Amino acid sequence: MRRCGYCDFNTYTATDMGAGASRGNYANMVVREMRLVRDWQLVHGIEEPPVSTVFFGGGTPTILPARDLVMMLDAVRGLWGIEPEAEITTEANPDTVDERYIGALAEGGFTRVSFGMQSTVPHVLKTLDRTHTPANVEAGVRAADRAGLRSSVDLIYGAPGESLDDWRDSVRTAVDLGVNHVSAYALTVEPTTKMGRQIAAGTLPKPDDDDEAAKYEIADDLFAAAGLEWYEISNWSRPGYESRHNLGYWRNVDWAGLGPGAHSHYNMVMGSSTDGDAANSDAAGDVSASVTSTSMRGWDIAHPRMWGMAINDGRVPWSGDETISPTENLEELIMLGLRIREGLDIGRVNRHIEAVNRAQDAAQGTLRIIDDACLTPLVGDGLITLDPTTGHAVATRRGRLLNDAVIERMFGAVGL
Structure with missing residues (x-):
């Protein structure tokens, strides 16, 4: 090979x-x-x-x-x-x-x-x-x-x-x-x-x-x-x-990554510290529950020799981890939702924004909900459509091609 x-x-x-x-x-x-x-x-x-x-x-x-x-x-x-x-x-x-x-x-x-x-x-x-x-x-x-x-x-x-x-x-x-x-x-x-x-x-x-x-x-x-x-x-x-x-990745569920360089993700892990094979569970936690909680990512040691040494020492072979704040969870919810055909649930996002605003210190600033002033220009520019049944914002083909720009505009409208 x-x-x-x-x-x-x-x-x-x-x-x-x-x-x-x-x-x-x-x-x-x-x-x-x-x-x-x-x-x-x-x-x-x-x-x-x-x-x-x-x-x-x-x-x-x-x-x-x-x-x-x-x-x-x-x-x-x-x-x-x-x-x-x-x-x-x-x-x-x-x-x-x-x-x-x-x-x-x-x-x-x-x-x-x-x-x-x-x-x-x-x-x-x-x-x-x-x-x-x-x-x-x-x-x-x-x-x-x-x-x-x-x-x-x-x-x-x-x-x-x-x-x-x-x-x-x-x-x-x-x-x-x-x-x-x-x-x-x-x-x-x-x-x-x-x-x-x-x-x-x-x-x-x-x-x-x-x-x-x-x-x-x-x-x-x-x-x-x-x-x-x-x-x-x-x-x-x-x-x-x-x-x-x-x-599962796009819906931000829990997954355990195994092998050198693999990444893991856990919702609602409080104060934890610690591309490869992976396992995940759809039922591991609704993203809506995790946005106002702390979650984490950990990643395995990349070099297989060092990875193997950690396992031989009886240690989970992570080389690092990061805590994902409620605001970062919200960013990921928006970013991931705009990538998939089922679209971004605007009502859910707004509930999370309100929860984050209640939870965070006033000095951090207040996030804005997603409203018509945000959505109408994106619809007018042919970047998203609004599903009349679900209320989700769904990327058009043009929006898929310009996905990064759509995410940036959504972030800007919210104040992220």
């Missing part, structure tokens, strides 16, 4: 991993971390309901044997319990799985595979340093179909040298696979990656915002024509096939 040129994930060589976190021992170490995290939760009075989703990702978990993924899933089941209809997903590089591997996942309780397709055009795949072929993706999807697993594919648009016709070809091929879920992300170039250095040196052109916007519109049109509806800015699915795990 090798790291793709655009990839900014937390990746290391086998030598970097160290004996404790080596590929052969990695699953055992994650299980040990689970036990430490579960003990920490109990000490802090966090009694989670059974897990509703599990997601193996943040790279190529299928580089591990299928039995290791199943063993980690079994440990989640033993420590937290798993809902009967839970969604259990793994990401997969098409080069790393075959019929037998996918069959073992299905037998072990997995329900879904997300394949890293990225593109179907050879020169684009080469630019992205991807080694798989479109045929590999199709073989993986068909194997998942036969095993009774749901499939999703991930696409990336905006790669240097990718034409509009190249992108149309990728989208149409994804649709023709018959998958019920597609994620499509604009290429983000980080300066520390191989691609970032090539762009800085002038050997590759920088992605163009207008080009990426045009490709987003192409994808949105073609997906909609095939019956795939957007439910989050970068995600489309047939009704009922949304990624429940992804929606």
Whole structure:
């Protein structure tokens, strides 16, 4: 396996991993971390309901044997319990799985595979340093179909040298696979990656915002024509096939992140201190209850050797944490609500604003509720619509393309 040129994930060589976190021992170490995290939760009075989703990702978990993924899933089941209809997903590089591997996942309780397709055009795949072929993706999807697993594919648009016709070809091929879920992300170039250095040196052109916007519109049109509806800015699915795990992030539920560099999030943890695999629970806490409480985020040590040493010492391997204030919770509620198709519940937000105003010192200033003076200009500019049934503010396609600007205007209107 090798790291793709655009990839900014937390990746290391086998030598970097160290004996404790080596590929052969990695699953055992994650299980040990689970036990430490579960003990920490109990000490802090966090009694989670059974897990509703599990997601193996943040790279190529299928580089591990299928039995290791199943063993980690079994440990989640033993420590937290798993809902009967839970969604259990793994990401997969098409080069790393075959019929037998996918069959073992299905037998072990997995329900879904997300394949890293990225593109179907050879020169684009080469630019992205991807080694798989479109045929590999199709073989993986068909194997998942036969095993009774749901499939999703991930696409990336905006790669240097990718034409509009190249992108149309990728989208149409994804649709023709018959998958019920597609994620499509604009290429983000980080300066520390191989691609970032090539762009800085002038050997590759920088992605163009207008080009990426045009490709987003192409994808949105073609997906909609095939019956795939957007439910989050970068995600489309047939009704009922949304990624429940992804929606958990956008709805700000609790989740436990496991593995080097993984992040965790807990609502209503008072005074606590302490991309990888993750588990979350839809029932872990209504965001409406958490906005006026303190919550927290913690993140694992990034380097696997140091991560493994912490586990061997019997410590939850967090390298840091942050307390999320009631005002920051409110900011996240607005930001996340404007990303999803169900939209931002204006009534709920205003109730939270009033609660924050009552709770905070007058010297901190008073937040303003969201009213017609805020919403009417956004509607007039074609950035949001107001759902007459729910009262939610829902981003239009233009609003999705200009999501950061919509959030900034909403923040400004509220006084955040």
